[in-house]
Amino acid sequence: EADIYQTPRYLVIGTGKKITLECSQTMGHDKMYWYQQDPGMELHLIHYSYGVNSTEKGDLSSESTVSRIRTEHFPLTLESARPSHTSQYLCASTGDEYEKLFFGSGTQLSVL
């Protein structure tokens, strides 16, 4: 069982709202990732971190930002949500380079 948690599980908000998706892991992993996934489609990397105070943008252009102030916590923030942000957001972590990722259950975001 993976010790990585995402909240909220579902979120429905109006356009223009600021939101933060939470992700926490208790495994002491240095590497953490945020992926965006539309239904039935592949995963797109939007942000990653290799440790505290380290954050990078992924391949998919995103209007979100992330922070990594503590090893266990990697929140993702949308300053002004738009309908195009409607998607599932998956957080993952690993303790090894290239190795097994542990995923949270995801946040399903709907922006009206």
Add this chain to the structure above:
Amino acid sequence: SQQGEEDPQALSIQEGENATMNCSYKTSINNLQWYRQNSGRGLVHLILIRSNEREKHSGRLRVTLDTSKKSSSLLITASRAADTASYFCATDEDSNYQLIWGAGTKLIIKP
């Protein structure tokens, strides 16, 4: 960037039958992984095969890797309804140390 390709995109079989899914990639790799995703959930790691391995087993799962063809297959034997899910392969072929994901195969097991 998404460089992995999986086929078929969808597969529907009867419970008890075997299911085979394929994954192809483009450059050299150190390892290839398979993950399962139940609808609307996160992914769960199934198995990792290294570039110097040709076959690996885990319970009802068998993974093969052919580095000359840059392809891998995942075989699920004696399928069960609980195996209904999407299956993704991921490789470490990206030079920025990111996993490259396939588009997934949606597997449906009919009772």
